[in-house]
Amino acid sequence: MPTRPILDWYAEHQRDLPWRTPDATPWSILVSEIMLQQTPVVRVLPVWEEWMRRWPAPEALAKEPSGEAVRAWGRLGYPRRALRLHACATAIVAEHGGEVPDDHAELLALPGIGAYTAAAVASFAFRQRHAVLDTNVRRVLARMRSGEEYPPKAQTVAELRLAESLLPDDAPTAATWAVAVMELGALICTARAPRCADCPVISQCRWYLDGKPAYDGPARKGQSYAGTDRQCRGRLLAVLRDAPGPVEKPVLDVVWADSVQRERALDTLIADGLVDPLDDGRYALPR
């Protein structure tokens, strides 16, 4: 895999994203990475701006009730991420003097930060040399090297080894390379209707050279949503997010007809720490 063409392409075509500017901090980058998990850039942008205005450093967020993080999360989806980001801020203040750690293992130990995000923050915020393997990169590698339209359902050791083997030796260059490949996957080598005509490495893409054969692996699991507990949880939490304070039970009851499912969903929200059942019978976002 040629490194140069992709670095050159990135230099010319990268998007101007606020967490990529020179004044972006490790904290602002960390927040962006959590928000971007399974969530499109356009939806993250306004929420990230608001978070950075309110909580420019971990200490500011750590002082707030976790419910404020959930409220400010808005409709980004997967609101447990908001809770984990709040827990992240708390841990960073308590264990790292308020500074986002630059060590990969320490990042990995923070709540809500897994293999991808730890590598991404270490790479993007601290310019370290790590294989940053997200869905974009996995797709690019699958097409270029394996000739497959899509990567395997679950990440393999081989994919990680390949990504590591492609890393430029120089750390800062490796960091730019990591974001460049991701960007290529996000803008050109997209899941549907890839823009192969604009690809800087089309001549080395095995999938393209093979005539772009259609995916023939096992069916990729579609995610149902309507009628699920997830949708029910979303409805219930939306009520609390949009209310100025605690709400009475009947206010929650009206958003979902199936009482068995509704109670189950509410129980799991409480178990997750997203909803706080008050002593007076009302419900609120957590303190």
Added chain:
DNA sequence: TACACGTGGGA
């Protein structure tokens, strides 16, 4: 390992 976990937009 497989599944749960939100939401909205494009094809």
Added chain:
DNA sequence: TTCCCAAGTGT
């Protein structure tokens, strides 16, 4: 309209 997908993590 329905399906598929978007910078994953935790259990």
